[in-house]
Amino acid sequence: MAGELLNEIMRAIGVQAFNFDFHDTATRLKDFILREKYFVFVAFNEDAKAVGFVSLSESYALYAEGSFGTIPELYVRPEYRSKKVGFRLLEQAKFFSKSHGWKRVEVTTPPLPQFDKTLAFYEREGFAITGGCKLKISF
Secondary structure (H helix, E strand, C coil): CHHHHHHHHHHHHCCCCCCCCHHHHHHHHHHHHHCCCCEEEEEECCCCCEEEEEEEEEEEECCCCEEEEEECCEEECHHHCCCCHHHHHHHHHHHHHHHCCCCCEEECCCCCHHHHHHHHHHHHCCCCCCCCCCCCCCC
């Protein structure tokens, strides 16, 4: 589903912003989970098919007064959107975050019109815009 998420983002923005290789991603995922650097919650339908997931990682910052959670990915397959799957995934993420003593959880969504629904979803779930744009440099 991570590949589905990245492909959907790239189609929306019209830019090849990510390189996705299934094998490399699966290997990285296993490593992150084994080292407890990355936590994943998966939603399943009544046929036990995965229909969505949310991932969390721990971050640190002085402005956040220590450790906090970051949601690097949240994805729900299109046919399951507007069916409370994303809501339930975020509820689990919030519960997990509180149980780890994180004072906040941050998520980034592109400030583009193509992602207005995504932004509205997070705002409905209690997230507030804190400003800034996410930037990167690749090496």
